[in-house]
Structures are given as C-alpha cells and as structure tokens.
Amino acid sequence: MLPVQQFTNHVLQQQLFEASDHVLLAVSGGKDSVLMAQLFKQAGFNFSIAHCNFNLRADESQRDELFVKMLAEEMQVPFHLVHFDTKGFSQTHKISTQMAARQLRYDWFEELRQAYGYARIAVAHHQNDAIETVLLNLVRGTGISGMHGILPKRGHIIRPLLFLSRQEIDQLVDEHHLAYVEDSSNLSSKYARNKIRLEVVPHLREINPNLEETFAENITRFAETEELLQQVVTQNRKQLLKEEGTGVSLLIKEVLNLKPQKLLVFELLKTFHFTSAVVDEILASLHKQSGTSFYSNSHQLIIDREKLLISPLNQSCDEIFYLHGEGEVSMGFGQHMKLKFAEREAFKGEKNIAHVDADLLIFPLVIRYRQDGDKFMPLGMKSLKKLSNFFVDEKVPLPQKAKVPLLINGNGEMIWVAGLRQDERYKVGATTKKVAIFELSN
Template identity: 60%
Template sequence: MLPLEQFTSYIKKNALFTTADKILLAVSGGKDSVLMTQLFKLSNYNFSIAHCNFNLRGDEAQRDETFVKLLAATLGVPFYVTHFDTKGYANEHQISTQMAARDLRYQWFEKIRNEGGYGYIALAHHQNDVMETLLLNLTRGTGISGLHGILPKRGKLIRPLLFLSRHQINDLTESENIAFVEDSSNQTTKYARNKIRLNVIPHLLDINPNLEQTFVQNIKRFAETEEVLRQVVEQKRSKIAREEDGVIYFSIEQIKQLQPQKLLFFELLSPYHFTDSVVNEILESLTKQSGTSFYSNSHRATINRDDLMITTLPKELVFEHHFMHPQDEFIKVEDQKISLYYSESNLVEDNCNKAFVDFEKLIFPLVIRFRQDGDRFMPLGMKQFKKLSDFLIGNKIPLPQKEKIPLLINGNGEIIWVAGLRQDNRYKVNTTTKKVAIFELSN
C-alpha cells in the first residue's frame, strides 16, 4: 500500500503547498519521480507533468520521453516536454555536462511555472539524495549552509518525497508493481555523486544500517545550528558593515577582532560568493597597501585604507572576465584557448606559450581577462615590479595585439601570467614545489 497518509502529512507539516495550488511535477521516468506522480494522483492534487530530454543517451532518452508522455496520458494530466542541446550549452558556457543539464532544466521549469500559473515545482529527491549531497559538499569543502543538504522547500522548489529512503522507494515500486524506466547513467562512476552512491555509502551502511535516519537527524541539527549562526552573523554585520551608494564597507579593524575570525568572516562574505581560499587570502592581506583586489564570480573586494570595500562587478566586466576553476580543462577567450593540466614533476619548458606555476600558490577561481590601467607584475627573472604597459612597449607589441593578450589573474588580484609572453616570478616552480599547474595558450 502506498504511504498516502505519510505523504500528505509531510506536505502539511512542511507547508510545501496547499490544495488550491497547481503543482508542476518534474518527471524523468525513474522510480522516484513515477512514485511521486502516483502519490499526487491518489491524493487528488492538481498537477501537471514536465519532462526534459537532454539528448545525452540516444534511444534511451527517447524511450524515457515516450514513457513519461504515456504516463501523463494515462493519468489524464497536462504534459510538457522539451529537448536540449546539453553538450553544446556546456561547451558554450565552459561548464560540466551535469551542470549544464541542471541549469537548463531549472530555467525551463521556471518558465513553464510562470506561463502555466503553477505555484510550485515538485522534485522527487529522497533521503539518500540528501545524504549524497551532504557527503559531496563535505568532500568538496563547504560552509555550514552546505551541511543541511537538500531542503524540503526552497523558493518555488518543493521536495515532497524527503520522508522516504531509496530502499523504501524500491520496496514500494516493487510491491505496488509500479512501472518505471531505468537511467543507465546512474550505474556509471563517471560522476562524483555516483561514486559516493555506489562506492562510499555501501561501506557506511555496513557501519550503520540506519544511516538514512541518522543523517536525517544530523541534518535537522545542522539546520538549527545554521539558524543560530545566521543570527550571530547578522548581528556582526550590523556592527562592522555599512552601505553607501551601493558599495559595502567592512571595517578592517572590526574584521581583525572577529572571533572565531575565519568562520564569521566567511559567512559575512557568503552573499558575495568568495571562495574559501580567497577569504583566507583576504584575511592574510588586510595590512597590504590600498588597491589590492580579490575576485569572486560576481564581486570584487578591495582594500581601501581602513575598510574592505565590496563592489558588484559590472555586467560588462563579468562578461569580459572568464573564471577558471581547478577542474576546468580549458577556457575559451574569444579565438584563443587557455588549457590547464597538472604534473608532479617540477621540470619546466622554455616555451612562452606555457606557464609552469606552483599549484599551492593558486587561489581559485582564477580570472582570465585583458589588460586594465594600472596593471603591473614581476616578470620572470626579475625582483621588482614592472608596469604591464612598459613591459609591452619594451617587447614592441603592436597596439592591436596588446588588447588581445589574455592575462591570468590569481584570486588575490595578482597577475600570474601575461599569456604568450612572460609569467610572474612570484609563481614560478622551484625545488620545493609539490604540484605544478601547467597553463597553455593556443588558438
């Protein structure tokens, strides 16, 4: 028997939606989303079905689409479907295929929600998805906000199956003879989440057979702790930050007095998307000269006498800036490409189209941009700074070419490499280097 009472009770307890709301169900055709659909139907909720074909699995993807379309027809509910060029989108935006699929589906779901007058978008995540997300966040590094995993409700996204584990869903679909389709990509360890699901969690279940429930309780405690921290952070923000004409100023003296400094400062800067390594570098650089800048994907932090000044990157600057993360294989910059790979050997080549950089000195995300007024760096082999403009004049670089030379910028704002010409002496490989990041410029 399907757990209708638990289902409706969970929805009411978490105020996911009311019976007056129209709900758009994201249905892939797998066990989770099909079970969610059946529960919505038997509970007499007003819903429609939306399905994405990412064109990544050939005939299997078409099979899924046909199955979900037939499911919607059988249940007598409206059906929406779309097709994506997922790989093309990933290449265009320099992101992973998984991230591209995520962006595309959520953009489309929101479009249908608005156009169709739906109150919420229902996703079929369950307790194991929450557990996997938490482990993935811990593996990659996270603040406390990453410890609550997936929430039952966030904005217009709702997850009404979080009261069930994967094991329970498997039992229900089998006992109730519910038809579904299997995504073969769920069995590959190509993706990080699948590695955790297939290789890590089984060992944890050996240690604790009630792992799902343990994580549910842990996550509740993490969420409560996060709320306490949020209140403390907002109290601190009101004392050490001020806003003038759209610019946020943090008192450097007050930053120095924060305890525990790193935790509170990271949370204070979290709305501006600075990474953990950039936050560390800012803290270590508070006494540096005015004008020292640090970047996130959306903001710039600049030391300005007694304050740390946070400004939003203009849209045109965001467009002109390209961000490189440790896992990126390459970044396209107009008709050029900067590739990134790694080596354990500290041997270097005499090749101006390559930069051999001490990995431990890098602060991600790196920025790739073109020159700006005031740029300076320490050319390889030199101990003094040189203005970039003087360096380019000295190398007799024609003016049109000057405007097209990519600059590789560290997360602390320092130039690492004038691509194709010279790298910075501060980032060179030496005998103590353990890992080398190799950047290569090509057309």
C-alpha cells in the same frame, strides 16, 4: 497501500504547498518520480507533469519520453515535453554534461512555472539523494550550508519525497507493481554521484545499518545550525557594514574583534561572492599598506587605512552631463544635481549644497567625473591644487574617487567638487547680486 497519509503529513509539516495549489512535477520515468506522481494522484492534489528529453541515450531517451507521456495521459493531467541538445550546450558553455542537463531542466521548469502559474516545482529527491549530496559536498569542500544537503523547499523547488529512503521507494514500487523505466546511466560509476551511491554508501551502511535515519537527524541539526548562524550574520551585517557611496565599508578593528573570525568574515563577504581562499588572503593582509585590493567576480575589496571598502566592479562613468539653467539632471551612480537661483540665501555649510555667484556662470555647465590633471582652487585657498592631492588630503576612499561629480563652468574651470568642496573663485561675496544654489543628492 501507498503511504499517502505520511506523504500529506510531510507536505503539511514542511509547508511545501497549499492543498489548492497547482504543482508541476518533474517526471523522468524512474522509480522515484513515478512514485511521486502516484502519491500526488492518490492524495487528490492538482498537478501537471513535465519531462525533459536530453537526447543523451538514443533509443532509451525516446522510450522514457513515450512512457512519461502515457503516464500523464493515464492520470489525465497536463503534460509538458522539451527536447534539449545537451551535449551542444555543454560544449558551448564549457561545463560538464551533468551540469548542462541540470541548468537546462531547471531553467525550463521555471519558464513553465511562470507561463502557466504553477505554485511549485516538485522534484523526486529522497533521503539517499540527500546523503550523497552531503558526502559529495564534504569531498569537494563545503561550508555549513553544504552539510545539510538537500532541503525540502528552496525557492519554488520542493522535494516531497525526502521522508522516504531509496530502500523504501524500491519496496513500495515493487509491492504496488508500479511501472517505471530504468536509466542505464545510473549504473555507471563514471559520475562522482554514482560512485558515491554505488561504492561508498554501501560500506557506510555496513558500519551503520540505520544510515538514512542517522543522516536525516544530522541534516536537521546542520540546517538548524545554519539558521542560527545566519541570524548572527544578519545581525553583524546590520551593525558592521556601513553604506559608503555605491558600496559598503567595514572597519578593520571590527573584523579583528569577530570570533570565530574566518567563519563570520566569510559569511559577511559571501554576499559579494568572495571565496574562502580570497577571504584567507584578506585576513592575512589587514595590516598591509592602504590600497591593497582583492576581487570576486562581482566586487572589489580595498584595504583603505582603517577600513575595508567593498564596491561593485565596472562602476565607472565617462559620460558627460549638462546643466543649461535652473532644473535637475540625473547622472551616473544614481546621483542627481539640482540648480535653483535666489537673490540671497544664508550659507548653511552643508557639503551636498554649494552657493555660487550666479553672474560668474557660463552655460551650459558640464558635470563629469575626474580626469588626469584636474585642478581647482579649494575654498579658502589662493592657489590651484591638484584634485588627486585634494582627495588624498580629504581621505576620500579609493573606490569613491571615480564617483565624485565635478561641476565645470563653461570656461573649463571647476566650480565644485560635489559633496566635498567648492572653488574659491566662485564663492558668494559682498558684491554678489544673484546666488546659484547647487544640490547633490542620491
């Protein structure tokens, strides 16, 4: 008898899905996925079957497709089939055939899940797959997340066979005379995972005959350790990362106080896709001159005096916006500027609000971002000052300089460096009859 009770207990303990859910099973036709389908069938769960033909093994691929289609018909469940030009996709995207197949199948599974309302996508990974993944991660280099290998559930993907080893699956398939098809590529040591399966794991089992049980216990400990680490990282992220414009800042003195420093800084910056090697460079450069920059594929980190400033790449705006009168305009970086008029209003000294003599305005007013050579007369001064020098004096972080809106009068003069300082020439004076009130908001 198949271990249906053990299977349903595993589903319940790991909270993989609800008994009433409709689950999509990824079935290749091999022992693992066939056994998974049989367990779902005997447990009485609601499921459909999906099969990918990667067109990599000629007649063997067609054989697998026909076998899985017949299995679905025999079980009387819905069947989904797709054909991929895997080699073409691999060449176009300059990735390995294995990576291409992985991306193609998981993208398709997710399309099916959304189109048909499947609650989960079940794949037939078992304990030995988890062992191979941990070993592969260790060889290639990994953090704590790579040490737990394959998790029972991640997003909509579930792995209901992780309670079984490779040997147990072989035994069950043989004992119950379950039909299956063999993928000949699994016997080739050309692929790194196969090399570990065929040449490394057997030697490890000689050292420890209970290898699967030992790894299962270790993987559980590693997963719990990662969970504990993420609690610490989440707490640090809330306390240490401060919103600054469209990015965040992190005080260098706080970085120096972190222990263990490299691990926690890596976890904090992982959200912004900085690699371990770049984190090493950042930590070695904490006391370098202001302006030193580091990059991930999505963010820039700048050492700016006492802070690390992190902002998204490609955040610039050359667009020009116009104010034709009272009202509000939306600008770049999620910013808004509002204009209203009043007879007189008390000056509150708020940086995001400017009070201007309305009679000096020449419409339409222009709102833009900095350009080379920009000058204005800061409030309280009697001469023009370069905007670049003003930013330096005000210690405006480097990533923010390109994101400060500038309010320009119709005659080309700057009225307000929004959020920082307005121009002396447009201030409200004793002879002002009407006040223009500008407000900047995000």
